[in-house]
Amino acid sequence: MTDVSIAAVGAYAPRLRIDADEIADAWGQFQASGIERKAVPEADEDALTMAVEAAERALAAAGRDGSAVTHLALGTTTPPMAEEDLTARLASMLGAPEDVTTRTVTGSTRASAQALDAALDAGPWGDEVALVIASDCPRGEPDSERGHAAGAGAAAFVLEADGPGTIVDRASHVEPYPGTRFRTTGDDETTGLGVTQYDRDAFTTTLGGATSDLEEPLDVDAAAVQSPDGKLPYRATDALGVSVTEISAAETVSTLGDTGAASVFLSAATAFEEGAERLLIAAYGSGAGANALLIDGAVPVATSLEGDTDLSYAEYLRRRGEITSDEPEGGGAYVSVPSWQRTISQRHRLVAGRCPNCNGLNFPPDGACYDCNEVPDEYETVELSGTGTVEAVTQIEQGGAPPEFVEQQSKSGAFVSAVVAFDGPDGEQTVSAPTQVLIGGDEVVDVGDDVETTIRRIYTQEDVIRYGFKAQLTGAKR
Numbered sequence: 098m099t100d101v102s103i104a105a106v107g108a109y110a111p112r113l114r115i116d117a118d119e120i121a122d123a124w125g126q127f128q129a130s131g132i133e134r135k136a137v138p139e140a141d142e143d144a145l146t147m148a149v150e151a152a153e154r155a156l157a158a159a160g161r162d163g164s165a166v167t168h169l170a171l172g173t174t175t176p177p178m179a180e181e182d183l184t185a186r187l188a189s190m191l192g193a194p195e196d197v198t199t200r201t202v203t204g205s206t207r208a209s210a211q212a213l214d215a216a217l218d219a220g221p222w223g224d225e226v227a228l229v230i231a232s233d234c235p236r237g238e239p240d241s242e243r244g245h246a247a248g249a250g251a252a253a254f255v256l257e258a259d260g261p262g263t264i265v266d267r268a269s270h271v272e273p274y275p276g277t278r279f280r281t282t283g284d285d286e287t288t289g290l291g292v293t294q295y296d297r298d299a300f301t302t303t304l305g306g307a308t309s310d311l312e313e314p315l316d317v318d319a320a321a322v323q324s325p326d327g328k329l330p331y332r333a334t335d336a337l338g339v340s341v342t343e344i345s346a347a348e349t350v351s352t353l354g355d356t357g358a359a360s361v362f363l364s365a366a367t368a369f370e371e372g373a374e375r376l377l378i379a380a381y382g383s384g385a386g387a388n389a390l391l392i393d394g395a396v397p398v399a400t401s402l403e404g405d406t407d408l409s410y411a412e413y414l415r416r417r418g419e420i421t422s423d424e425p426e427g428g429g430a431y432v433s434v435p436s437w438q439r440t441i442s443q444r445h446r447l448v449a450g451r452c453p454n455c456n457g458l459n460f461p462p463d464g465a466c467y468d469c470n471e472v473p474d475e476y477e478t479v480e481l482s483g484t485g486t487v488e489a490v491t492q493i494e495q496g497g498a499p500p501e502f503v504e505q506q507s508k509s510g511a512f513v514s515a516v517v518a519f520d521g522p523d524g525e526q527t528v529s530a531p532t533q534v535l536i537g538g539d540e541v542v543d544v545g546d547d548v549e550t551t552i553r554r555i556y557t558q559e560d561v562i563r564y565g566f567k568a569q570l571t572g573a574k575r
Contacts, residue, residue: 101220101227103254103262104161105397107154108366109147110250110353112537113137114404115413120245123410129246131327135354137408137416138234138249139535140508141553143177145564147251148232149190149552154399155253156191159260161226163192168227168256170200170216172209172358174280174287175234177554177562186564190445190552191228192480205382206233206278206323208358213254214267214388221258229254233357236286239419243278243287246326248354250402252362262369262396266313270306271386274299278325278383289383297332299385305336307389308379315391318373319343321364323381324350337379346371353402363402370398406537415508430501434561444565447483447519447550449528450476458521458528467528481528483550484571485519488529490542501556513542517568519550535569547571 116134121127138147148171156162169184169191176183184199200215202208209231216227232251237243276290277299289296304322308315320339322330327350331341347368349356356363361380368376378390414420442448443461450462453476457468462476492513498506506512513534518527534542535551542548548568555563 101217101256102260103396104257104260105159105255106366107151108252108400109150110136110402111138112405115408119410128242129326133351135248140505144173144175144232148230151251151253152230155255158397158399159255165226166193166228167222167225168198170212170229172202172212172231173233174357206357207380207382210380210388227256231359231362233359235357246355248356250353250356250359250363252366262392262394265391265393266311267390268307268310269388274385301333301336303385303387304379307387308337317375317377319346319368320377321347321361322379324360325355327351369396447481451479458526460528479522482520485517487515487546488518489516533567
């Protein structure tokens with residue numbers, strides 16, 4: 098069917114969770130069938146930061162890094178900016194080449210499958226790879242079925258010419274079923290008309306049309322089916338030609354919630370992690386359209402899908418921004434977008450400089466050298482490893498945050514700020530820099546703790562989201 102194969106899969110979900118019972122206690126009922134708990138993004142997480150987490154895991158599982166990516170695609174229904182090319186920042190964060198081909202697909206929960214389909218048409222790429230990422234954090238009205246179901250997560254596929262996961266067959270199907278699930282322009286909450294039989298017919302008819310066009314027999318170990326809740330996928334067993342057992346072998350909706358465009362990718366990652374060697378991907382998007390892909394082979398997987406922090410309903414509303422304050426009048430320390438852009442390589446990839454006079458590391462790489470006090474004509478560019486050790490630490494309590502971080506603190510509470518000695522590329526030198534350290538549960542950050550970096554939202558200024566590195570305790574992977 099295609100010369101391109103799946104090399105590896107990575108998946109990520111936020112550490113925060115809320116149980117269905119918490120929501121039921123607040124509203125008297127929980128309207129999302131089959132969901133026991135769901136993942137909740139932290140205040141500094143969004144579709145872009147989750148995409149980076151999933152992509153890094155997928156590349157690691159494939160034994161690759163960002164420099165090998167020649168085609169980069171993102172599928173999401175919840176881009177952090179309504180109009181801006183997110184893949185430019187995504188490529189920077191992953192260290193992809195500047196001439197990488199990029200694509201963003203949005204507007205439908207089958208955006209991930211459409212992005213994957215297009216990438217398969219574009220390849221193969223010789224010794225290089227494609228990276229297709231699905232990342233989503235849908236929202237709905239707090240008292241609605243969509244709002245109760247809405248979860249968060251991301252997953253990524255690495256594609257190469259001779260990967261272990263062969264694309265045996267693929268097909269797509271569309272039929273006009275307007276009104277099943279939609280979000281109007283300028284709104285950030287998904288809704289639908291709620292006509293149960295109509296919604297079910299759209300789902301089963303469209304998915305059934307796609308799978309019936311597959312020429313190869315299914316005979317699968319698992320079926321990764323679009324899951325807006327924990328009931329609808331099982332209504333489509335006859336149309337899809339699979340059993341309840343095969344759908345349950347891949348489902349993630351019961352513990353992550355409705356993950357929108359990331360749903361089928363997350364289910365695929367779970368199925369491969371559980372040992373599935375023949376998998377059906379059945380992605381659905383309201384409107385309506387569906388994509389079906391049949392994959393054969395054991396695919397390497399790296400996931401981080403477990404939650405470690407349970408939220409009360411009030412804490413959940415804080416993370417959603419329903420009961421929190423914004424940046425105070427007057428704003429915080431002003432950093433212009435051009436100034437920020439000039440430091441993006443340091444903020445995204447910890448690009449440092451090596452002094453040509455004394456070999457000392459400098460971060461950021463400008464001005465006089467920290468070690469010899471000389472001002473070199475040019476620093477040698479190097480990337481720090483992203484690991485380090487806490488040298489000094491403090492906790493910023495309510496009312497103590499700089500103005501630009503008030504919104505984050507209002508949503509997430511007190512946060513940890515630290516000075517970290519980051520390891521140089523040679524493993525022998527270090528260079529110190531301040532950063533936030535993410536914590537969860539009962540974790541405490543102390544001097545001497547080992548940390549590693551991740552990408553998060555720093556703050557928003559002039560309506561432009563600023564992203565950069567933060568640290569987390571080594572092994573926490575949140």
